[in-house]
Amino acid sequence: MTDANSHQNHSDTDSGTGLYSDYTTGEPVVDKAVPSGPIETRWERRRFGVKLVNPANKRSKKVIVVGSGLAGGAASATLGEAGYQVKTFCYQDSPRRAHSIAAQGGINAAKNYRNDGDSVYRLFYDTVKGGDFRARESNVHRLAEISRQIIDQCVAQGVPFARDYGGLLDTRSFGGVQVSRTFYARGQTGQQLLLGAYQALERQVQAGTVEMFTRHEMLELIVVEGRARGIVARDMVTGEIEVHTADAVVLCSGGYGNVFYLSTNAKGCNVTAGWRAHRKGALFANPCFTQIHPTCIPVSGDHQSKLTLMSESLRNDGRVWVPTKLGDDRGPNEIPHEERDYFLERKYPAFGNLVPRDIASRAAKEVCDEQRGVGPGGLGVYLDFDDAIQRLGRKAVEAKYGNLFEMYERITGENPYEVPMRIYPAVHYTMGGLWVDYDLQSTIPGLYVGGEANFSDHGANRLGASALMQGLADGYFVLPVTIGDYIAKHNLDDVPEDAPEVQEAVKSVTDRIDQLLSINGTRTVDSFHRELGQIMWDYCGMERSEEGLRKALDRIPELRREFWSNVKVPGTGAELNQSLEKAGRVADFLELGELMCLDALVRRESCGGHFRAESQTEDGEAQRDDENFSFTSAWEYTGRGQAPVLHQEELVFEYVHPTQRSYK
Amino acid sequence: MKLTLKVWRQRDAIDKGRLATYDVEAHEDMSFLEMLDVLNEELITSGEDPVAFDHDCREGICGTCSMVIDGQPHGPQRATTTCQLHMRHYNDGDTIVIEPFRSGAFPVIKDLIVDRGAFDKVIQAGGYISANTGSAPEANANAVQKEHADRAFAAANCIGCGACVAACPNGSASLFLGAKLTHLGELPQGQPERYQRVVEMVQTHEDAGFGGCTNTGACATACPKEIPLDVISQLNRDYLAATVGGKKKG
Numbered sequence: 001m002t003d004a005n006s007h008q009n010h011s012d013t014d015s016g017t018g019l020y021s022d023y024t025t026g027e028p029v030v031d032k033a034v035p036s037g038p039i040e041t042r043w044e045r046r047r048f049g050v051k052l053v054n055p056a057n058k059r060s061k062k063v064i065v066v067g068s069g070l071a072g073g074a075a076s077a078t079l080g081e082a083g084y085q086v087k088t089f090c091y092q093d094s095p096r097r098a099h100s101i102a103a104q105g106g107i108n109a110a111k112n113y114r115n116d117g118d119s120v121y122r123l124f125y126d127t128v129k130g131g132d133f134r135a136r137e138s139n140v141h142r143l144a145e146i147s148r149q150i151i152d153q154c155v156a157q158g159v160p161f162a163r164d165y166g167g168l169l170d171t172r173s174f175g176g177v178q179v180s181r182t183f184y185a186r187g188q189t190g191q192q193l194l195l196g197a198y199q200a201l202e203r204q205v206q207a208g209t210v211e212m213f214t215r216h217e218m219l220e221l222i223v224v225e226g227r228a229r230g231i232v233a234r235d236m237v238t239g240e241i242e243v244h245t246a247d248a249v250v251l252c253s254g255g256y257g258n259v260f261y262l263s264t265n266a267k268g269c270n271v272t273a274g275w276r277a278h279r280k281g282a283l284f285a286n287p288c289f290t291q292i293h294p295t296c297i298p299v300s301g302d303h304q305s306k307l308t309l310m311s312e313s314l315r316n317d318g319r320v321w322v323p324t325k326l327g328d329d330r331g332p333n334e335i336p337h338e339e340r341d342y343f344l345e346r347k348y349p350a351f352g353n354l355v356p357r358d359i360a361s362r363a364a365k366e367v368c369d370e371q372r373g374v375g376p377g378g379l380g381v382y383l384d385f386d387d388a389i390q391r392l393g394r395k396a397v398e399a400k401y402g403n404l405f406e407m408y409e410r411i412t413g414e415n416p417y418e419v420p421m422r423i424y425p426a427v428h429y430t431m432g433g434l435w436v437d438y439d440l441q442s443t444i445p446g447l448y449v450g451g452e453a454n455f456s457d458h459g460a461n462r463l464g465a466s467a468l469m470q471g472l473a474d475g476y477f478v479l480p481v482t483i484g485d486y487i488a489k490h491n492l493d494d495v496p497e498d499a500p501e502v503q504e505a506v507k508s509v510t511d512r513i514d515q516l517l518s519i520n521g522t523r524t525v526d527s528f529h530r531e532l533g534q535i536m537w538d539y540c541g542m543e544r545s546e547e548g549l550r551k552a553l554d555r556i557p558e559l560r561r562e563f564w565s566n567v568k569v570p571g572t573g574a575e576l577n578q579s580l581e582k583a584g585r586v587a588d589f590l591e592l593g594e595l596m597c598l599d600a601l602v603r604r605e606s607c608g609g610h611f612r613a614e615s616q617t618e619d620g621e622a623q624r625d626d627e628n629f630s631f632t633s634a635w636e637y638t639g640r641g642q643a644p645v646l647h648q649e650e651l652v653f654e655y656v657h658p659t660q661r662s663y664k
Numbered sequence: 665m666k667l668t669l670k671v672w673r674q675r676d677a678i679d680k681g682r683l684a685t686y687d688v689e690a691h692e693d694m695s696f697l698e699m700l701d702v703l704n705e706e707l708i709t710s711g712e713d714p715v716a717f718d719h720d721c722r723e724g725i726c727g728t729c730s731m732v733i734d735g736q737p738h739g740p741q742r743a744t745t746t747c748q749l750h751m752r753h754y755n756d757g758d759t760i761v762i763e764p765f766r767s768g769a770f771p772v773i774k775d776l777i778v779d780r781g782a783f784d785k786v787i788q789a790g791g792y793i794s795a796n797t798g799s800a801p802e803a804n805a806n807a808v809q810k811e812h813a814d815r816a817f818a819a820a821n822c823i824g825c826g827a828c829v830a831a832c833p834n835g836s837a838s839l840f841l842g843a844k845l846t847h848l849g850e851l852p853q854g855q856p857e858r859y860q861r862v863v864e865m866v867q868t869h870e871d872a873g874f875g876g877c878t879n880t881g882a883c884a885t886a887c888p889k890e891i892p893l894d895v896i897s898q899l900n901r902d903y904l905a906a907t908v909g910g911k912k913k914g
Contacts (some may be wrong), residue, residue, distance in 0.1 A: 083797045
């Protein structure tokens with residue numbers, strides 16, 4: 001279907017005419033790796049079906065891992081333990097700083113330690129339903145199975161999960177599920193899990209199986225005879241362009257939420273590794289599926305550089321409201337209860353303030369669109385702990401949320417014990433990513449994708465405490481097995497450094513850097529990034545409509561053309577140059593953003609994080625359209641500004657019957 | 665507010681470096697790094713080289729940001745990383761001096777960016793529990809007393825930023841080292857390698873160019889995560905037990 005080589009020489013200039021919203025439809029894409037038969041034994045049968053690599057041969061086999069977060073760190077450590085020669089790359093100064101570190105809430109696992117009726121099947125069921133029936137059943141079931149091993153593995157590494165007074169592991173219920181299956185380490189679960197993976201990785205560095213390349217950025221994928229065989233990377237300190245070749249390449253390079261400029265992602269998070277692979281033939285799946293988290297600290301001004309998430313757990317005791325009256329400019333404590341609109345409780349009496357993320361986010365947007373929002377620019381709603389403090393006492397509230405209240409005060413200068421918090425939704429996670437089969441292999445043979453960088457397990461909406469689970473499942477337990485199978489089946493010769501494919505990849509990297517440095521225009525990279533982010537937020541954010549998306553599809557190519565003719569990147573390529581790093585990333589975001597809008601335009605239904613204005617029920621709730629859209633979109637690149645090809649993977653639900661979500 | 669910044673500029677590791685003075689207009693809601701973003705946008709627009717500084721998550725957890733502000737690592741606010749410091753703590757007309765973390769083991773790469781790779785080397789020497797993937801017993805097979813679990817967590821809280829090293833007059837990383845030894849040494853899973861670990865990590869700490877500890881306590885004061893000073897006592901106890909007490913085998 002996709003011949004990777006055929007895409008290497010696409011024109012890199014915009015056609016300048018024609019609507020990008022043109023696209024063509026190609027052959028369906030099919031997951032050929034998944035075994036058939038009962039879902040409970042598919043992973044076991046797949047593992048038994050793999051070809052094994054002789055332990056002595058592993059020492060001569062090389063694997064490149066890009067990214068050192070939960071998925072990349074865990075995969076690197078495990079592949080190293082197995083005996084492969086691993087090279088791991090991260091843009092940070094240490095693998096311990098990957099953005100997985102910022103995850104607060106927890107990690108789900110079907111341990112059923114509470115004896116509250118949890119099981120692998122229930123976790124599987126909740127995740128398929130939570131993903132609004134746009135995820136693959138087989139993948140999700142495997143994830144639920146592996147969830148239990150993850151907890152065992154992390155505890156053995158010394159991850160300090162919360163424990164009860166008997167010394168056993170504590171759990172909490174999270175994100176509106178009815179069982180208590182979320183393991184946590186205070187509000188720093190991601191940090192502790194990542195440090196576990198990081199330490200396992202550094203142990204392999206010491207053992208000589210993993211070679212670590214920090215402050216390195218992958219800028220191109222090397223494809224030889226249709227197979228992923230290496231990467232071109234830039235040493236971000238010296239500017240040197242390096243070639244690294246291997247038997248297989250794994251991308252665990254995270255999500256692309258920074259296309260919105262403002263998100264809860266770290267500043268360095270980017271799509272470049274994945275996008276470069278996409279340009280070389282890897283299909284990109286469901287790019288429009290973005291998660292907008294309802295409880296973030298609102299924007300305070302034009303200088304805003306990123307947004308900070310406040311844990312979802314706050315909604316367990318906080319009540320969300322805005323003034324009932326339009327233009328009510330009194331302070332929150334001066335507005336009496338009867339003049340407050342507790343809109344989540346009003347609209348969703350059964351779930352109240354605990355409705356899922358997408359619903360809470362949209363409801364907040366709606367009241368702000370009615371001009372009832374609070375704070376600067378009217379883009380905020382109150383999250384009020386007044387009732388909780390009266391009911392439980394200040395001490396109890398402090399014990400539960402003290403560190404979050406402190407964080408809020410540090411950023412806003414306001415004391416949430418005295419004044420209600422202000423919150424607003426922000427981009428938090430991207431469910432879309434490179435298309436992979438059950439083995440997590442992309443459409444380029446030998447290119448594997450794990451963690452947030454792939455699209456596989458969360459469908460159109462990710463449940464709380466599922467991202468950490470997926471990253472570690474992919475890294476520790478799935479990729480090392482399936483990559484072994486690929487390596488055992490393909491005994492590849494080394495790629496010579498002077499191979500034309502290598503030279504071509506290096507040239508495309510150096511040409512691009514030279515071009516960025518030579519434009520010498522008048523606008524900074526950040527100014528383009530902010531403008532792109534605003535377009536994405538306005539038209540491809542919480543609510544999308546045909547009219548808005550068409551506007552975005554007109555404006556993004558214009559902005560991209562301006563970028564390539566008017567961006568100003570100071571300095572040279574042969575030094576540490578943070579403007580140049582950003583320029584390369586924003587150039588890729590300017591292409592991805594367009595594809596996201598096109599994907600959103602084509603998906604004329606509301607599902608999960610994707611709310612299409614044209615597809616709602618009479619009372620304004622999301623209306624999924626299973627008859628026409630029960631598929632994964634997998635896009636094929638054909639050249640910048642050229643109409644891409646849409647391949648569809650049909651979704652089959654054999655176990656969990658699709659139903660419309662209702663939280664009324 | 666109008667501010668005067670004196671910022672350390674150093675082209676590369678070889679350059680001698682100097683303080684350069686800039687005026688910047690800041691707003692009280694900005695974070696400290698957003699104030700530097702504003703400066704950099706102006707520098708780029710006027711054709712100058714922007715100030716290079718390390719930053720990433722901007723929410724106080726990744727440990728990337730690393731500058732010394734008016735003589736204090738991460739600036740004046742207690743238990744706060746630079747990225748979480750906000751401009752409302754400053755007044756119109758203030759002058760702020762911004763320098764990199766300074767320590768022999770953290771060479772400057774450019775401007776405010778230093779190389780903290782030595783921390784990774786210290787972890788490589790033994791800052792882990794050897795548990796290959798797939799080898800783990802059932803997670804609840806061993807209970808961990810809550811007080812041990814809590815102390816392990818308090819130590820595991822370290823974000824590896826290096827403020828302790830920058831604050832220490834000896835350039836010692838003992839707080840960083842003690843935090844990892846306490847985290848792993850408090851847990852039953854960490855016992856088999858406990859004494860080997862401390863000896864190897866202390867040796868690597870020394871080889872990497874970090875200085876010795878003389879109990880000034882400057883590290884714990886500067887630590888944005890308030891790692892308690894007693895992790896260094898733990899380090900010393902374990903080290904003595906391993907060497908003088910003969911607990912380290914082989």
